[in-house]
Amino acid sequence: MLRPLLLPGAATAALYAFLASWTEFLGALTFLTKDSLYTLPVALLNLQTGYGQVSYGTSSPGRWWR
Numbered sequence: 001m002l003r004p005l006l007l008p009g010a011a012t013a014a015l016y017a018f019l020a021s022w023t024e025f026l027g028a029l030t031f032l033t034k035d036s037l038y039t040l041p042v043a044l045l046n047l048q049t050g051y052g053q054v055s056y057g058t059s060s061p062g063r064w065w066r
Contacts, residue, residue: 021039028039038046
């Protein structure tokens, strides 16, 4: 009887915890030095651009104004 009331709250808490850990990108990129400790977003970026390289060219605000 209590389980149907707890499931939406637990699902919402799990979703918020996942989103909070997913968006902690810059901290993981800056402070982690071992490949085995990287979070999923940082590991995916390293697969895309190479080890520790971030392409800021297209994401910089000044590029849109020129």
